[in-house]
Amino acid sequence: MRIFYAILLSALSFGLIFILDHPLGALPALGRLLDPINGCLANAEPTNIDFNQSIKLPTLQGATTVWLDEQMIPHIHASTEHDLYFVEGYLHASFRLWQIDMETRAAAGRVSEVIGDKTLAYDRKQRRKGMVYAAENSLKAMEANPETKLMMDAYTAGINYYISGLTYKDLPLEYKLMGFKPEPWTNLKIALLLKYMADDLTGATDDMAQTYLREILSPEQLKSWYPDKVEGSSSVIPAGTIFDKPSLSTPTHPADSLVFPHYLSSDFGEPKVEGKGSNNWVVSGSHTASGAPILCNDPHLGLNLPSIWYTCQLQAPGLNVFGVSLPGTPGIIIGFNDSLSWGCTNNYRDVKDFYEINPVKENPNKYWFNGGQVDFTKRVETIVVKGKPDVVDTVYYTLHGPLMYDQNYKSKDGLQRPLAMCWMGHKATNELLAISHMCKAQNYNQFVEAIMNFQCPAQNIAYADRAGNIAIWGQGQFVNKWKDQGKYVMEGFDSTTLWKELIPMHENPHVLNPAQGYLASANECVTDSTYPYWYNGGFTEIRAWRINQMLAGMNKATIKDMFAMQNDTHSLLAEKALPILLSNLNNVQDEYVEKLKNWNHNLTLETKEGTLFQIWWRMFYLDIWYRDKMRNIPDNAMPLPERTMQLLIAKNLPVPKKYQTPAGVESDLRNLITINYHRAVDSLKKLETNKSEEWYMAKNTTLSHLTKLPAFSFDHLKVGGWGNTINATKDNHGPSWRMVVQMGKEIEAYGVYPGGQSGNPGSKYYNDLLQSWVDGNYFKLNFLPNTEKQDDKNIRYTINFQKQ
Amino acid sequence: MRFFLTILIIALVSAIGEMIFPWWIIGIVSLLAGMLAGLKPGKSFLAGFLAIGIFWLVAALCHDLPNDHILSQRMAILLFKKPTYPLFLLVIAIIGGLVGGLCSLTGAYIRGISK
Numbered sequence: 048m049r050i051f052y053a054i055l056l057s058a059l060s061f062g063l064i065f066i067l068d069h070p071l072g073a074l075p076a077l078g079r080l081l082d083p084i085n086g087c088l089a090n091a092e093p094t095n096i097d098f099n100q101s102i103k104l105p106t107l108q109g110a111t112t113v114w115l116d117e118q119m120i121p122h123i124h125a126s127t128e129h130d131l132y133f134v135e136g137y138l139h140a141s142f143r144l145w146q147i148d149m150e151t152r153a154a155a156g157r158v159s160e161v162i163g164d165k166t167l168a169y170d171r172k173q174r175r176k177g178m179v180y181a182a183e184n185s186l187k188a189m190e191a192n193p194e195t196k197l198m199m200d201a202y203t204a205g206i207n208y209y210i211s212g213l214t215y216k217d218l219p220l221e222y223k224l225m226g227f228k229p230e231p232w233t234n235l236k237i238a239l240l241l242k243y244m245a246d247d248l249t250g251a252t253d254d255m256a257q258t259y260l261r262e263i264l265s266p267e268q269l270k271s272w273y274p275d276k277v278e279g280s281s282s283v284i285p286a287g288t289i290f291d292k293p294s295l296s297t298p299t300h301p302a303d304s305l306v307f308p309h310y311l312s313s314d315f316g317e318p319k320v321e322g323k324g325s326n327n328w329v330v331s332g333s334h335t336a337s338g339a340p341i342l343c344n345d346p347h348l349g350l351n352l353p354s355i356w357y358t359c360q361l362q363a364p365g366l367n368v369f370g371v372s373l374p375g376t377p378g379i380i381i382g383f384n385d386s387l388s389w390g391c392t393n394n395y396r397d398v399k400d401f402y403e404i405n406p407v408k409e410n411p412n413k414y415w416f417n418g419g420q421v422d423f424t425k426r427v428e429t430i431v432v433k434g435k436p437d438v439v440d441t442v443y444y445t446l447h448g449p450l451m452y453d454q455n456y457k458s459k460d461g462l463q464r465p466l467a468m469c470w471m472g473h474k475a476t477n478e479l480l481a482i483s484h485m486c487k488a489q490n491y492n493q494f495v496e497a498i499m500n501f502q503c504p505a506q507n508i509a510y511a512d513r514a515g516n517i518a519i520w521g522q523g524q525f526v527n528k529w530k531d532q533g534k535y536v537m538e539g540f541d542s543t544t545l546w547k548e549l550i551p552m553h554e555n556p557h558v559l560n561p562a563q564g565y566l567a568s569a570n571e572c573v574t575d576s577t578y579p580y581w582y583n584g585g586f587t588e589i590r591a592w593r594i595n596q597m598l599a600g601m602n603k604a605t606i607k608d609m610f611a612m613q614n615d616t617h618s619l620l621a622e623k624a625l626p627i628l629l630s631n632l633n634n635v636q637d638e639y640v641e642k643l644k645n646w647n648h649n650l651t652l653e654t655k656e657g658t659l660f661q662i663w664w665r666m667f668y669l670d671i672w673y674r675d676k677m678r679n680i681p682d683n684a685m686p687l688p689e690r691t692m693q694l695l696i697a698k699n700l701p702v703p704k705k706y707q708t709p710a711g712v713e714s715d716l717r718n719l720i721t722i723n724y725h726r727a728v729d730s731l732k733k734l735e736t737n738k739s740e741e742w743y744m745a746k747n748t749t750l751s752h753l754t755k756l757p758a759f760s761f762d763h764l765k766v767g768g769w770g771n772t773i774n775a776t777k778d779n780h781g782p783s784w785r786m787v788v789q790m791g792k793e794i795e796a797y798g799v800y801p802g803g804q805s806g807n808p809g810s811k812y813y814n815d816l817l818q819s820w821v822d823g824n825y826f827k828l829n830f831l832p833n834t835e836k837q838d839d840k841n842i843r844y845t846i847n848f849q850k851q
Numbered sequence: 852m853r854f855f856l857t858i859l860i861i862a863l864v865s866a867i868g869e870m871i872f873p874w875w876i877i878g879i880v881s882l883l884a885g886m887l888a889g890l891k892p893g894k895s896f897l898a899g900f901l902a903i904g905i906f907w908l909v910a911a912l913c914h915d916l917p918n919d920h921i922l923s924q925r926m927a928i929l930l931f932k933k934p935t936y937p938l939f940l941l942v943i944a945i946i947g948g949l950v951g952g953l954c955s956l957t958g959a960y961i962r963g964i965s966k
Contacts, residue, residue, distance in 0.1 A: 049963045056957035063953055064878045067946070078950070081943045082874035083911035084866075087926055088943075091918035215873070220922075758928035809922030 075224050085216040087223055090809040098844035103851040106204060107133065111848040114831070116841045119804035119812045122360040122831050129201040131363040132377040134848060136205025139357060139374040140232075143806040144209070145219040146353040147375035148229055149753055151236040154243035155179050159438075160431040161227045167432060171440055174428040175456055177449040178246065181473045182238035188475040189238060195479045199234040202377040206232040220808055221754060240375035241479070245472040247348070248393045248504035251585065254401045255466075256684030258535040259310050263676040271699070272686040276572045277588045278693060281595040283394075283507050283521055283568040284556040286575040293579040295548055298529040306544050307535045308403045308464075324587060324775055325392035326613070327509040328567035328594055329517040331560065336603040339791030342511040343609045344381055344390025345782035347775050352752045352759060352814070353806030356380075356784050358798065360831060361486065367833040368486040369796065371784050378482040381784065383796060385833070386489045387512035388788040392568045394505035394521055396584040398471035400532075400546070402447045402539025403464055414445060417541045421446065447539050448473055467539055469546060471524055476502035491516050491559065498522050499552045507568035513790045519566040521556040521573040524549060530581045550580055565598040567591060569773075588689045589771045593619045597773075606795065609787045614774050614823035616767040621648040621660050624692045628663065633721040639728055652743040652767040658734065661745075661769065663727035664688075670723055674703045688771065742767060748776050750801050750817065752808070759808045764801075764821050774823075785825065797825035854898055857888040861902035861951060866910070877903050877947065878954040885958020892959045899955025904948030911943050 067078025080086045098115050109126035111134050116122065121138050125131035139147060152158050156173030158166040189195045210229050222228060261269060276282075327344040335341050348355055356371035361379060370382015381390050406423075407413040413420040423443040430438040443450040447467040454465070477500055484497030491512060498508055498520060505523020510516070526532075527548045537544040556574045558566065571591035573582070596619075597612055598604075629643060639659060646656035672685040686694075694700045702715040706722070734740040743765050752759035768774030768781070775781055781801075789795040801820040805812035819826065829841045861884045868876035881899040890898060915923045915936070923936035931938060 049960060053957065053960040053964050056953070056960050060878060060882065060950075060954045060957045063950060064875050067950070068873075068875060077946065078874050081907075081946055082869070083907050083914060083943055083947075084869040085874060088911055088914040088922065091914040091922035093917035094919050094921070095917065756929060758925045808925050809918065811919070811921060813921075 070226050075226050079215070080223055085214075087220055087809070089216045090220040090223075090807055092805075092807060092810040092812075094811045096810075098846060101847045101849060103849050104208065105851045106208070107848055107850045109850060112835070113138065113846040113848070114837055114839070114842045115844040115846070116829050116839070117843055118358070118816060118826050120358045120360065120829070121846075122362070122829070122837070122842075124362040124833070124835060124837075126364070128363050128366070129197060130848070131361055131366070132198050132201040133205035133208075135359065135361065135372065135377055136202035136232075137209050138205075138359070139372070140206040140209035142804060143353055143357060143374040144206075144229055145221040146753065146806050147206075147232075147236075147240070149221075150243055150375055151239045154182070154239040154246070156428070156430065159433060161225055161433060163433040164435050167430065167438060170430050171428075171438070171456070174430065174440060175442055175449060175451050176246065176250070176468065177426075177442070177444070177470075177473055178239070178242055180426065180444075180449065181242045181245075181470070182235055184473060184475040185242065185477065186235050186238040188477040189479055190234065192477060192480055194483060195477055198377045198479060198483060199237050202237065203232050203234050219806065224754075237376050237479070240373065242472055244373070245504040248506075249398050249470070249472060252397075252399050252401065253585065253681075253684045254399075254533070254536050255310070256680040258307065259680060260677070260684070261307070261535055262309055268701075271694070272690065274690065275583055276576065277586070277687065277689055279592075280572040280575075280586070280588050281567075281591050282575050283519060283566075283571060283573045283591075284558050284575075284578070285561055285563055285566070286577075288556075288558045288561065288574075290556065290574070290578055291554060293554060294551055295527045295580075297579070297581055298527065298532075298547065300529040300531065301543050303531075306532075306537050308538050310536070324570040324590065324770065326567070326569045326590060326594060326773055326775075327390035327392045327507065327519075328565060328598060328612075329509045329511045329519070330598065330601065330604045330609075331517045331564040332515050334564040334598075334602055334604055335789070336605045337789060337791055339513070339789050340511040340515060340517050341604060341606065341609055341787065341789045342383070342388040342390055342509060342517075343613060343787045344392070344509065345613050345785045346381065346391060346393075347781055348783040349780050350748065350750045350776075350783070350801055352750055352761075352802050352808075354783070354800050354802030356800050357804060358800070358828075360829075362831075362833045366487050369828060369830050370786070371798075371800070376479065376482075378479065379486050380482060381786065382486075383788045383790070383794060383830075384486060384488070385794070385830075386514075387491070387494055387510065388790055388794075388796075389485060389494070389511075390509045390786065391506040392509075393570055394507050394523055394573065394584070395570050395586050396505055396521070396523065396525060396573060396582045397533055398503060398505060398523065398525065400469045401451070401536045402445070402467045402469060402544065403536055404445055404447075404450060404467050404539050406465060415540055416446065423450075445539065447545070466536065469533075471503040471505075471526075474503070474524070476500075476524065478502065490514065491518065495520070495557075502552075507570075507573070509566060509568065511788070511790050513792070513794070516560055517566055518557065518559040519568060521568075522552070523555070524552060525555070525580070525582065526550065528581050531583075532581075534583045554580070563599070565601075567594045567598060569594055587687060587770075589619050590773055590775060593617060593773055606787055606789055606797065610797070610823065610825060612773060613782070613785050613787070614768075616650040616769075616772045616774050618648050618650050618657070618660075618769070618771050620664070620688060620692055620771040621646075621650075621657070624664065624695060625660055627695055628667070628720050628724070631717045631720040632724055633717050635721065635724060637728070639731070650742055650767050650769050650772050652765050653741045654767070655731070655740045655742070657742045657767075658740055658745045659727055659731045661742075662730050663724055666723040666726050666730075667720060670703065670719060671700055674701070746778055748778055748781065750814075751779065761814065761817065764817075766821050782820075785820070787825065794830050796828040796830055798828050799825045853888060854890060854894055857884055857890060857895075857898040857955075858902040858905075860884055861899060861955065862906040865903060865906055865951075875950075877906075878950050881951040881954035882958040882961075885955035886962045888955075888959075889962060890959060892956055895959035896952040896956040898952075899958075900948040900952030902955075903951025904944045907947035908940060908944035911940050915940060 156170035481500035502524035569590035
């Protein structure tokens with residue numbers, strides 16, 4: 048009997064340990080996780096942690112020092128660039144290892160490997176887009192250049208040095224929760240991360256939706272509802288700027304019937320993630336109180352934790368730069384050095400086109416081109432899926448690019464016609480070289496030469512220097528297109544539709560020291576119609592109008608004024624559209640109307656009128672455009688809100704049939720507006736019963752951990768604003784970094800981002816900057832001189848790296 | 852006396868063991884201690900339970916207190932949807948205790964076979 052118990056108990060003990068040592072469904076291995084020595088509690092960082100330490104390394108070329116200041120911003124001082132980027136890699140890994148691992152997995156379509164088949168569709172899409180192909184192409188260019196090769200090798204070695212010293216106990220918490228381990232870092236991962244950003248910023252497309260709209264709308268409707276340039280656009284390059292004579296002539300537009308296929312059925316666009324945008328502006332010294340130019344930038348990205356940015360200062364001989372780095376890549380992306388400053392917004396010129404491919408019926412390995420048969424290049428994509436067999440997908444490449452959609456991979460609504468994607472991101476570009484040279488540039492000319500390497504994602508790069516210059520460039524690599532080339536899906540059957548010459552990058556739209564004394568970009572149209580090259584793109588105007596309106600009235604701008612502008616929640620959309628909506632109400636006399644009439648059109652965090660307006664506008668907007676055959680296109684391929692507003696002002700909005708009355712168009716519009724008003728008030732009343740009628744409650748801005756786990760995320764942040772205000776804080780994206788730099792004799796710089804320098808949810812530095820960001824406050828950035836010793840009072844810890 | 856000594860030895864040896872081995876070393880230590888201690892089954896279970904339970908609780912507090920409960924609150928939200936970190940710490944102690952107790956009890960029964 049005792050033997051029986053002994054065996055039974057042994058089995059039970061072994062079983063209990065076995066279960067606790069293995070993941071159970073979605074649950075991680077609990078024994079490993081809860082073990083207070085090596086498990087999750089090992090990631091509970093003491094709040095008074097002392098980061099002072101000395102690290103001896105055989106691979107360093109000299110001594111390197113890192114000073115950490117009060118916001119945990121590292122100031123790295125190295126004697127060579129190799130050491131600088133090695134230590135930058137080391138620090139990125141120390142504070143953000145899991146994040147950069149996941150982001151590069153997300154880029155490459157390798158998420159299922161660690162999550163399971165939930166993310167299989169996502170991974171497959173990444174493979175279909177040719178993300179790894181894109182990264183491999185750029186990697187070749189980056190490794191062929193000795194400068195970027197050195198940067199990447201040193202940076203990768205720094206990350207790998209950190210990884211090599213890790214035991215289970217030291218792994219970031221998320222590895223323990225998800226049950227996997229970091230793999231060695233590679234230069235390819237740097238390229239993947241840059242392509243991830245390129246895809247995020249230039250990957251959205253409305254080509255399919257536009258092709259369909261072209262079929263279902265009359266040419267007049269198309270022109271009125273979807274203008275190439277919105278009337279009154281306050282373009283990035285101010286109207287009236289004289290452009291250089293183009294070196295290339297615009298190619299002739301082939302007959303539409305020859306180049307655009309006809310799509311008659313249903314929706315087949317990949318829904319575009321709406322609302323990514325950014326602001327930057329520069330004010331010349333003639334318009335500032337100090338007499339020195341001021342540069343401001345707030346790039347809007349997904350609001351995630353760990354934060355997308357990591358602030359740092361880099362110092363080496365001939366290099367002293369401060370700003371935000373993108374963990375996973377060396378260098379500083381947005382910032383300033385001892386001579387000049389720069390900030391980026393997305394340019395939105397279309398650099399991604401689709402071609403319909405005609406496969407040879409008898410031979411699936413070939414497609415028709417210029418009357419002959421051409422071989423597809425096949426790329427076999429093996430997607431490893433956690434807990435399931437591998438999934439293999441063969442992606443066919445044409446001379447345009449990968450077949451994104453075909454009979455094996457339908458677009459959302461079942462479109463089966465094979466479409467190849469042609470994307471600037473697939474080209475062998477070397478943005479890292481641009482980043483490296485921007486960091487080192489000492490004057491305008493050097494800076495301009497630096498950004499000639501910034502090809503994709505195209506950015507509006509604002510510039511201000513201590514010599515008093517301000518400038519802006521609509522920078523990126525663009526194609527000399529014929530009118531409407533790539534606006535719609537094109538037939539890819541012959542060379543007529545191919546991308547041909549590249550526009551020399553010096554001919555990109557730019558302006559230096561304009562008479563108006565300021566420059567701004569907020570994803571609006573890049574130029575007026577005098578720019579000699581044709582382009583289209585996903586431009587939005589409302590924020591740009593507001594920024595220009597504010598800057599135009601400023602003569603003695605101060606840094607504080609800039610803070611106020613970045614946090615401005617005034618909605619021009621509401622200011623212009625609301626009075627018209629109100630004046631078109633049929634016999635409505637309630638308290639809400641009175642409140643709306645007295646509202647100042649600011650989307651402050653606690654406004655209730657703002658909530659009502661936003662709901663009303665949204666319902667009204669959808670009611671106008673979700674009509675007839677347009678129901679089939681994605682939400683974000685609808686006409687722009689600013690265009691809708693203009694059509695409303697011009698009394699030129701198409702009112703859907705259901706609102707039409709014998710009394711005529713004006714009465715129809717009143718009907719539409721009134722009915723949606725009542726619906727909006729009902730919605731507001733519902734929100735009131737849940738006590739969530741205040742704007743911040745209604746919109747629920749959330750800073751989400753990349754796993755989406757609420758435990759590591761922060762919701763209902765008390766911030767105002769929306770996509771139609773300068774402070775474009777929406778539900779899940781918004782200002783990912785706010786920076787204001789005054790380029791005087793002394794550089795005075797301020798910055799803040801939502802989150803914290805540490806990616807560890809068990810650290811107090813995980814979200815210690817968040818409240819300041821929410822409140823619209825800034826931290827003064829301690830720009831240290833390029834010296835070996837520092838006595839700045841804000842330095843808290845020193846890490847000494849020594850050559851062994 | 853032997854009971855308390857067993858608790859002390861299991862806790863100490865496990866603590867040293869966890870510096871080198873993964874968490875399941877606590878099971879092996881408890882099992883061996885259960886075999887060697889010669890306690891009655893009930894007491895053997897209790898000794899293992901208390902030894903590992905206390906060891907894990909103390910170890911957890913050593914991380915949690917200097918951390919101002921930042922991590923334990925987030926883990927509590929993750930597991931129980933509420934930031935009740937004491938519950939999280941208690942669960943750690945109980946799970947560790949169960950492993951220790953069960954293994955120590957097994958050890959006592961294995962010792963019994965040879966008698």
